[in-house]
Amino acid sequence: MSDMATAVWSALADPSRRAILDRLLHGPRPVGDLARECGLSQPGASKHLRVLREAGLVDVQRDAQRRLYAIRPAPMAELDAWLAPYRRLWNARLDALGDRLDAQATDDRKGDPS
Template identity: 50%
Template structure:
């Protein structure tokens, strides 16, 4: 997993931009307006997301539309999935252990 992705998403405004772009492509002006940012700030954040490979830009006349790239988010999901499986296994083991403890306590109180 590329740490550039996490670094880019660690800034709250960039994360909010990604959340906005989930609904579809937007221009810098639309993003700035929706997040109440100045356009240069929005452009700076979009440049970081672009350099991290999280977004791509499509030119349409004098407007630039930004949209999410699917691949980096799939890679992040795969990376996180390994941790999900690990924690699910640990929680399952904890549940089994607690069930054994409870059964032992019930046996001790009935004897």
């Protein structure tokens, strides 16, 4: 795994940073809004945004006197691509469980005297 991928995973490990990214799904936001919505102080939100920016997960743009933060989709797409084989494995296991439960339900109905 590359250093950038490690930085992305480390950034995503923190629940406050994930909450910030959740808010940014709706579009660019200033740090003050993000801090308020996530229950963080503005300096705390700024520190989390710096980590997200350094990991390549967000961009910042100046808009007059404020800075707007926005999600960078490329690192998310890379994470999704990395997770794809694991998702296929998990889905295959869930499908097998579903088949097993369906078979059990069919057997139970066959044995039901009503």
